[in-house]
Amino acid sequence: MTAVRTLGQFIIERQNDFPYAKGELSRLLRDLAIAAKIVNREINKAGLVDILGEAGTTNVQGEGQKKLDVYANEQFIAALQSGGECCIVVSEENDEHIYIDSEISKDAKYIVAIDPLDGSSNIDVNVGVGTIFSIYRRKSTDGKATLDDVLQKGTEQVAAGYIIYGSSTMLVYTTGKGVNGFTLDPSIGEFCLSHPDMAIPKDGVIYSINEGYYTHFPDGVKKYIKYCQVEDKPTNRPYTSRYTGSMVADLHRNMIKGGIFIYPSTASSIKGKLRLVYECNPMAFIIEQAGGFASDGYKRILELDVKELHQRTPIFIGSENMVRKAEEFMASFSPQKTKKTFEGTVQIQ
Numbered sequence: 300m301t302a303v304r305t306l307g308q309f310i311i312e313r314q315n316d317f318p319y320a321k322g323e324l325s326r327l328l329r330d331l332a333i334a335a336k337i338v339n340r341e342i343n344k345a346g347l348v349d350i351l352g353e354a355g356t357t358n359v360q361g362e363g364q365k366k367l368d369v370y371a372n373e374q375f376i377a378a379l380q381s382g383g384e385c386c387i388v389v390s391e392e393n394d395e396h397i398y399i400d401s402e403i404s405k406d407a408k409y410i411v412a413i414d415p416l417d418g419s420s421n422i423d424v425n426v427g428v429g430t431i432f433s434i435y436r437r438k439s440t441d442g443k444a445t446l447d448d449v450l451q452k453g454t455e456q457v458a459a460g461y462i463i464y465g466s467s468t469m470l471v472y473t474t475g476k477g478v479n480g481f482t483l484d485p486s487i488g489e490f491c492l493s494h495p496d497m498a499i500p501k502d503g504v505i506y507s508i509n510e511g512y513y514t515h516f517p518d519g520v521k522k523y524i525k526y527c528q529v530e531d532k533p534t535n536r537p538y539t540s541r542y543t544g545s546m547v548a549d550l551h552r553n554m555i556k557g558g559i560f561i562y563p564s565t566a567s568s569i570k571g572k573l574r575l576v577y578e579c580n581p582m583a584f585i586i587e588q589a590g591g592f593a594s595d596g597y598k599r600i601l602e603l604d605v606k607e608l609h610q611r612t613p614i615f616i617g618s619e620n621m622v623r624k625a626e627e628f629m630a631s632f633s634p635q636k637t638k639k640t641f642e643g644t645v646q647i648q
Protein backbone atom coordinates (compact mmCIF):
# COMPACT_ATOMS: atom_id res chain seq x y z
CA MET A 300 0.00 0.00 0.00
CA THR A 301 1.40 3.42 -0.93
CA ALA A 302 1.46 6.07 1.77
CA VAL A 303 -0.74 9.14 1.38
CA ARG A 304 1.19 12.33 0.65
CA THR A 305 -0.61 15.36 1.98
CA LEU A 306 -0.26 18.82 0.50
CA GLY A 307 1.52 19.94 3.67
CA GLN A 308 4.14 17.17 3.36
CA PHE A 309 4.56 17.83 -0.36
CA ILE A 310 5.11 21.55 0.16
CA ILE A 311 7.79 20.88 2.78
CA GLU A 312 9.56 18.36 0.49
CA ARG A 313 9.47 20.84 -2.40
CA GLN A 314 10.94 23.59 -0.26
CA ASN A 315 14.35 22.25 -1.35
CA ASP A 316 13.52 23.46 -4.90
CA PHE A 317 14.02 26.97 -3.53
CA PRO A 318 17.35 26.90 -1.69
CA TYR A 319 17.06 30.51 -0.50
CA ALA A 320 13.44 30.37 0.54
CA LYS A 321 12.80 30.47 4.25
CA GLY A 322 9.40 28.82 4.21
CA GLU A 323 7.23 31.92 3.68
CA LEU A 324 5.85 30.74 0.33
CA SER A 325 5.13 27.33 1.81
CA ARG A 326 3.22 28.94 4.67
CA LEU A 327 1.30 31.11 2.21
CA LEU A 328 0.21 28.06 0.23
CA ARG A 329 -0.82 26.38 3.45
CA ASP A 330 -2.94 29.44 4.42
CA LEU A 331 -4.70 29.38 1.05
CA ALA A 332 -5.40 25.66 1.45
CA ILE A 333 -6.97 26.26 4.88
CA ALA A 334 -9.32 28.91 3.46
CA ALA A 335 -10.16 26.55 0.58
CA LYS A 336 -11.25 23.88 3.05
CA ILE A 337 -13.50 26.35 4.87
CA VAL A 338 -15.07 27.53 1.59
CA ASN A 339 -15.46 23.91 0.51
CA ARG A 340 -17.29 23.07 3.74
CA GLU A 341 -19.79 25.86 3.09
CA ILE A 342 -20.27 24.96 -0.60
CA ASN A 343 -20.96 21.35 0.32
CA LYS A 344 -23.93 22.29 2.47
CA ALA A 345 -24.95 25.33 0.44
CA GLY A 346 -28.62 24.37 0.10
CA LEU A 347 -28.93 23.86 3.87
CA VAL A 348 -27.45 27.12 5.11
CA ASP A 349 -28.25 30.68 4.10
CA ILE A 350 -25.44 30.98 1.56
CA LEU A 351 -27.19 30.73 -1.83
CA GLY A 352 -28.46 33.68 -3.83
CA GLU A 353 -27.59 37.32 -4.20
CA ALA A 354 -25.70 39.31 -1.60
CA GLY A 355 -27.46 42.48 -2.77
CA THR A 356 -24.17 44.26 -3.54
CA THR A 357 -22.13 44.82 -6.71
CA ASN A 358 -18.39 44.64 -7.30
CA VAL A 359 -16.20 47.16 -9.13
CA GLN A 360 -17.06 45.61 -12.48
CA GLY A 361 -20.77 46.16 -11.82
CA GLU A 362 -21.47 42.44 -11.38
CA GLY A 363 -23.98 41.43 -8.73
CA GLN A 364 -22.20 39.61 -5.91
CA LYS A 365 -23.52 36.28 -4.66
CA LYS A 366 -23.45 35.51 -0.95
CA LEU A 367 -20.81 32.86 -1.65
CA ASP A 368 -18.63 35.38 -3.56
CA VAL A 369 -18.62 37.55 -0.46
CA TYR A 370 -18.11 34.63 1.95
CA ALA A 371 -15.21 33.16 -0.05
CA ASN A 372 -13.58 36.57 -0.36
CA GLU A 373 -13.77 37.11 3.42
CA GLN A 374 -12.35 33.66 4.17
CA PHE A 375 -9.34 33.98 1.85
CA ILE A 376 -8.53 37.49 3.04
CA ALA A 377 -8.86 36.41 6.68
CA ALA A 378 -6.53 33.45 6.12
CA LEU A 379 -3.93 35.69 4.45
CA GLN A 380 -4.27 38.23 7.25
CA SER A 381 -3.69 35.73 10.02
CA GLY A 382 -0.94 33.90 8.11
CA GLY A 383 1.38 36.92 8.04
CA GLU A 384 3.18 36.19 4.73
CA CYS A 385 1.16 38.48 2.47
CA CYS A 386 1.43 42.29 2.33
CA ILE A 387 -1.21 43.04 -0.33
CA VAL A 388 -4.28 41.19 -1.59
CA VAL A 389 -5.95 41.98 -4.89
CA SER A 390 -9.40 40.48 -5.22
CA GLU A 391 -12.08 40.44 -7.88
CA GLU A 392 -14.49 41.49 -5.16
CA ASN A 393 -12.63 44.59 -3.96
CA ASP A 394 -12.21 47.81 -5.97
CA GLU A 395 -8.75 48.59 -4.59
CA HIS A 396 -5.84 46.47 -3.46
CA ILE A 397 -5.98 45.69 0.24
CA TYR A 398 -3.02 46.30 2.53
CA ILE A 399 -2.51 43.67 5.20
CA ASP A 400 -1.31 45.80 8.09
CA SER A 401 -0.51 43.76 11.11
CA GLU A 402 2.46 43.19 13.37
CA ILE A 403 3.06 39.69 11.98
CA SER A 404 2.87 40.76 8.32
CA LYS A 405 5.09 43.83 8.51
CA ASP A 406 7.97 42.09 6.69
CA ALA A 407 5.75 40.08 4.37
CA LYS A 408 7.17 39.66 0.86
CA TYR A 409 4.25 38.29 -1.09
CA ILE A 410 1.31 39.72 -2.98
CA VAL A 411 -1.70 37.53 -3.64
CA ALA A 412 -4.25 38.13 -6.40
CA ILE A 413 -7.41 36.12 -6.09
CA ASP A 414 -10.71 35.28 -7.72
CA PRO A 415 -12.30 33.89 -4.56
CA LEU A 416 -15.24 32.25 -6.33
CA ASP A 417 -15.01 31.60 -10.05
CA GLY A 418 -18.13 30.64 -11.97
CA SER A 419 -20.57 32.60 -9.77
CA SER A 420 -23.48 31.91 -12.11
CA ASN A 421 -23.19 28.20 -11.23
CA ILE A 422 -23.32 28.59 -7.45
CA ASP A 423 -27.07 28.22 -7.08
CA VAL A 424 -27.40 25.25 -9.45
CA ASN A 425 -24.83 22.83 -8.03
CA VAL A 426 -22.42 22.98 -10.98
CA GLY A 427 -18.66 23.08 -10.32
CA VAL A 428 -17.13 26.37 -9.19
CA GLY A 429 -13.59 27.31 -8.31
CA THR A 430 -11.05 29.65 -6.73
CA ILE A 431 -8.04 31.03 -8.60
CA PHE A 432 -4.91 32.49 -6.97
CA SER A 433 -1.70 34.08 -8.14
CA ILE A 434 1.35 34.90 -6.03
CA TYR A 435 3.99 37.55 -6.71
CA ARG A 436 7.02 38.60 -4.74
CA ARG A 437 7.03 42.32 -3.97
CA LYS A 438 9.68 44.19 -5.99
CA SER A 439 10.40 47.03 -3.57
CA THR A 440 12.62 46.09 -0.66
CA ASP A 441 11.71 48.74 1.91
CA GLY A 442 8.79 50.84 3.03
CA LYS A 443 5.23 49.96 2.25
CA ALA A 444 4.58 47.89 -0.88
CA THR A 445 2.90 49.95 -3.60
CA LEU A 446 0.66 49.51 -6.62
CA ASP A 447 3.85 49.07 -8.69
CA ASP A 448 4.56 45.92 -6.71
CA VAL A 449 1.16 44.63 -7.73
CA LEU A 450 1.18 45.50 -11.43
CA GLN A 451 3.68 42.86 -12.52
CA LYS A 452 3.58 40.80 -15.70
CA GLY A 453 2.37 37.22 -15.48
CA THR A 454 5.91 36.01 -16.15
CA GLU A 455 6.84 37.32 -12.66
CA GLN A 456 4.46 34.99 -10.81
CA VAL A 457 6.19 32.77 -8.28
CA ALA A 458 3.21 30.49 -7.81
CA ALA A 459 -0.36 30.08 -8.99
CA GLY A 460 -3.13 27.63 -8.40
CA TYR A 461 -6.79 26.88 -8.46
CA ILE A 462 -9.24 24.96 -6.35
CA ILE A 463 -12.08 23.17 -8.09
CA TYR A 464 -15.14 22.47 -5.97
CA GLY A 465 -16.59 19.77 -8.20
CA SER A 466 -17.68 16.16 -7.76
CA SER A 467 -14.57 16.08 -5.62
CA THR A 468 -12.57 19.07 -4.43
CA MET A 469 -9.06 19.51 -5.80
CA LEU A 470 -6.25 21.99 -5.33
CA VAL A 471 -3.89 22.27 -8.31
CA TYR A 472 -0.82 24.49 -8.14
CA THR A 473 2.54 25.33 -9.62
CA THR A 474 5.61 27.11 -8.33
CA GLY A 475 7.17 27.09 -11.79
CA LYS A 476 8.42 23.51 -11.56
CA GLY A 477 5.53 21.57 -13.03
CA VAL A 478 1.95 21.21 -11.86
CA ASN A 479 0.60 18.93 -9.15
CA GLY A 480 -2.97 18.21 -8.12
CA PHE A 481 -4.30 17.25 -4.68
CA THR A 482 -7.74 15.83 -3.93
CA LEU A 483 -9.41 16.70 -0.65
CA ASP A 484 -10.03 13.55 1.36
CA PRO A 485 -13.03 14.60 3.48
CA SER A 486 -12.50 11.77 5.97
CA ILE A 487 -9.13 13.18 7.10
CA GLY A 488 -9.66 16.80 6.01
CA GLU A 489 -6.44 16.88 3.97
CA PHE A 490 -5.57 17.59 0.36
CA CYS A 491 -3.67 14.46 -0.80
CA LEU A 492 -1.48 14.12 -3.88
CA SER A 493 -3.64 12.48 -6.56
CA HIS A 494 -2.41 14.01 -9.84
CA PRO A 495 1.41 14.27 -9.79
CA ASP A 496 3.18 16.08 -12.67
CA MET A 497 0.05 17.04 -14.57
CA ALA A 498 0.51 17.40 -18.32
CA ILE A 499 -1.99 18.75 -20.82
CA PRO A 500 -2.06 16.87 -24.14
CA LYS A 501 -0.55 18.87 -27.03
CA ASP A 502 -3.74 18.27 -29.04
CA GLY A 503 -7.32 17.73 -28.03
CA VAL A 504 -10.83 17.39 -29.34
CA ILE A 505 -12.72 19.70 -26.96
CA TYR A 506 -13.44 23.38 -27.57
CA SER A 507 -15.02 25.51 -24.85
CA ILE A 508 -16.58 28.86 -25.72
CA ASN A 509 -19.94 30.51 -25.10
CA GLU A 510 -21.37 30.04 -28.58
CA GLY A 511 -24.47 32.02 -27.62
CA TYR A 512 -22.42 35.12 -28.38
CA TYR A 513 -21.33 33.78 -31.79
CA THR A 514 -22.60 36.73 -33.83
CA HIS A 515 -20.62 39.12 -31.60
CA PHE A 516 -17.26 37.35 -32.05
CA PRO A 517 -14.41 38.57 -34.28
CA ASP A 518 -14.22 36.85 -37.68
CA GLY A 519 -11.11 34.88 -36.67
CA VAL A 520 -13.04 33.26 -33.80
CA LYS A 521 -16.09 32.55 -35.97
CA LYS A 522 -13.90 30.86 -38.59
CA TYR A 523 -12.06 28.87 -35.91
CA ILE A 524 -15.37 27.62 -34.47
CA LYS A 525 -16.43 26.50 -37.96
CA TYR A 526 -13.02 24.77 -38.32
CA CYS A 527 -13.73 22.88 -35.06
CA GLN A 528 -17.11 21.75 -36.40
CA VAL A 529 -16.05 20.54 -39.85
CA GLU A 530 -15.75 16.78 -40.43
CA ASP A 531 -12.10 15.78 -40.99
CA LYS A 532 -11.16 12.30 -39.75
CA PRO A 533 -7.33 12.68 -39.83
CA THR A 534 -7.55 15.63 -37.38
CA ASN A 535 -10.35 14.08 -35.26
CA ARG A 536 -12.85 16.73 -36.26
CA PRO A 537 -15.57 17.62 -35.59
CA TYR A 538 -14.45 18.45 -32.07
CA THR A 539 -16.70 18.22 -29.03
CA SER A 540 -18.15 21.42 -27.55
CA ARG A 541 -18.13 21.65 -23.73
CA TYR A 542 -18.78 24.83 -21.73
CA THR A 543 -19.92 25.00 -18.10
CA GLY A 544 -19.62 28.74 -17.43
CA SER A 545 -16.89 28.17 -14.79
CA MET A 546 -13.47 28.86 -16.24
CA VAL A 547 -11.83 26.69 -13.58
CA ALA A 548 -14.04 23.68 -14.38
CA ASP A 549 -13.68 24.11 -18.15
CA LEU A 550 -9.90 24.45 -17.94
CA HIS A 551 -9.48 21.61 -15.47
CA ARG A 552 -11.34 19.27 -17.82
CA ASN A 553 -9.36 20.48 -20.83
CA MET A 554 -6.08 20.12 -18.94
CA ILE A 555 -6.83 16.46 -18.26
CA LYS A 556 -8.42 15.55 -21.60
CA GLY A 557 -6.87 18.08 -23.99
CA GLY A 558 -8.81 21.02 -25.36
CA ILE A 559 -9.03 24.77 -25.83
CA PHE A 560 -10.93 27.37 -23.78
CA ILE A 561 -11.71 30.69 -25.46
CA TYR A 562 -13.23 33.87 -24.07
CA PRO A 563 -12.64 36.31 -26.92
CA SER A 564 -13.44 39.96 -27.38
CA THR A 565 -17.07 40.56 -28.33
CA ALA A 566 -18.75 43.43 -30.13
CA SER A 567 -19.88 44.90 -26.80
CA SER A 568 -16.77 44.05 -24.78
CA ILE A 569 -13.72 44.59 -26.93
CA LYS A 570 -11.35 43.38 -24.18
CA GLY A 571 -13.35 40.25 -23.44
CA LYS A 572 -14.70 39.46 -19.99
CA LEU A 573 -12.01 37.69 -18.02
CA ARG A 574 -9.57 39.54 -15.82
CA LEU A 575 -5.83 39.38 -16.44
CA VAL A 576 -4.45 39.63 -12.91
CA TYR A 577 -6.47 37.05 -11.00
CA GLU A 578 -8.01 34.86 -13.73
CA CYS A 579 -5.94 34.77 -16.94
CA ASN A 580 -2.36 35.12 -15.66
CA PRO A 581 -2.60 32.39 -13.00
CA MET A 582 -4.38 29.99 -15.36
CA ALA A 583 -1.84 30.77 -18.10
CA PHE A 584 1.05 30.05 -15.70
CA ILE A 585 -0.49 26.71 -14.68
CA ILE A 586 -1.35 25.66 -18.24
CA GLU A 587 2.11 26.58 -19.55
CA GLN A 588 3.72 24.67 -16.70
CA ALA A 589 1.62 21.67 -17.73
CA GLY A 590 2.89 21.99 -21.33
CA GLY A 591 0.06 24.06 -22.84
CA PHE A 592 -0.15 27.64 -24.04
CA ALA A 593 -2.19 30.81 -23.43
CA SER A 594 -2.63 33.73 -25.81
CA ASP A 595 -4.82 36.80 -26.20
CA GLY A 596 -5.20 35.72 -29.82
CA TYR A 597 -1.96 37.41 -30.87
CA LYS A 598 0.42 37.51 -27.90
CA ARG A 599 1.37 35.33 -24.97
CA ILE A 600 -0.88 36.15 -22.00
CA LEU A 601 2.01 36.01 -19.51
CA GLU A 602 3.84 38.81 -21.34
CA LEU A 603 0.96 41.29 -21.50
CA ASP A 604 1.51 44.63 -19.76
CA VAL A 605 -0.48 44.95 -16.57
CA LYS A 606 -1.81 48.48 -16.14
CA GLU A 607 -4.88 48.06 -13.97
CA LEU A 608 -5.98 45.72 -11.18
CA HIS A 609 -9.18 44.69 -12.93
CA GLN A 610 -7.85 44.77 -16.51
CA ARG A 611 -9.61 42.44 -18.92
CA THR A 612 -8.18 40.46 -21.79
CA PRO A 613 -9.42 38.05 -24.44
CA ILE A 614 -8.00 34.58 -23.80
CA PHE A 615 -7.28 31.44 -25.86
CA ILE A 616 -5.83 28.78 -23.55
CA GLY A 617 -5.22 25.05 -23.43
CA SER A 618 -3.54 22.43 -25.61
CA GLU A 619 -0.68 24.16 -27.40
CA ASN A 620 -1.43 23.03 -30.97
CA MET A 621 -5.07 24.06 -30.65
CA VAL A 622 -4.18 27.52 -29.33
CA ARG A 623 -1.60 28.01 -32.10
CA LYS A 624 -4.22 27.03 -34.69
CA ALA A 625 -6.70 29.54 -33.24
CA GLU A 626 -3.97 32.22 -33.37
CA GLU A 627 -3.52 31.46 -37.09
CA PHE A 628 -7.22 32.12 -37.64
CA MET A 629 -6.99 35.39 -35.69
CA ALA A 630 -3.98 36.55 -37.70
CA SER A 631 -5.70 35.69 -41.01
CA PHE A 632 -9.25 36.85 -40.39
CA SER A 633 -9.05 39.39 -37.52
CA PRO A 634 -5.62 40.99 -37.89
CA GLN A 635 -4.79 43.00 -34.82
CA LYS A 636 -5.19 46.73 -35.25
CA THR A 637 -2.74 49.12 -33.66
CA LYS A 638 -2.31 52.87 -33.67
CA LYS A 639 0.61 55.13 -32.89
CA THR A 640 0.30 57.35 -29.85
CA PHE A 641 2.84 59.37 -27.86
CA GLU A 642 3.26 56.25 -25.66
CA GLY A 643 4.28 54.14 -28.67
CA THR A 644 2.23 51.65 -30.68
CA VAL A 645 -0.89 50.60 -28.81
CA GLN A 646 -3.42 47.92 -29.58
CA ILE A 647 -6.93 49.09 -30.43
CA GLN A 648 -8.51 45.69 -30.95
Ligand SMILES: O=P(O)(O)OC[C@H]1O[C@](O)(COP(=O)(O)O)[C@@H](O)[C@@H]1O
Nearest residue numbers: 414416417418419509544545546547
Ligand atom coordinates in the same frame (compact mmCIF):
# COMPACT_ATOMS: atom_id res chain seq x y z
O1 LIG B 1 -21.51 33.58 -18.84
P1 LIG B 1 -20.32 33.85 -19.70
O2 LIG B 1 -20.35 35.21 -20.35
O3 LIG B 1 -20.06 32.75 -20.69
O4 LIG B 1 -19.07 33.93 -18.72
C1 LIG B 1 -18.58 32.80 -18.09
C2 LIG B 1 -17.21 33.07 -17.56
O5 LIG B 1 -17.32 34.07 -16.57
C3 LIG B 1 -16.77 33.60 -15.36
O6 LIG B 1 -17.80 33.08 -14.60
C4 LIG B 1 -16.14 34.77 -14.66
O7 LIG B 1 -15.76 34.47 -13.38
P2 LIG B 1 -16.49 35.03 -12.03
O8 LIG B 1 -17.62 34.13 -11.70
O9 LIG B 1 -15.34 34.94 -11.09
O10 LIG B 1 -16.91 36.46 -12.29
C5 LIG B 1 -15.83 32.47 -15.78
O11 LIG B 1 -15.61 31.55 -14.78
C6 LIG B 1 -16.57 31.88 -16.94
O12 LIG B 1 -15.75 31.22 -17.85
Ligand SMILES: [Mg+2]
Nearest residue numbers: 414417418578
Ligand atom coordinates in the same frame (compact mmCIF):
# COMPACT_ATOMS: atom_id res chain seq x y z
MG1 LIG C 1 -13.79 34.20 -12.36
Ligand SMILES: [Mg+2]
Nearest residue numbers: 391414416417
Ligand atom coordinates in the same frame (compact mmCIF):
# COMPACT_ATOMS: atom_id res chain seq x y z
MG1 LIG D 1 -15.26 35.33 -9.12
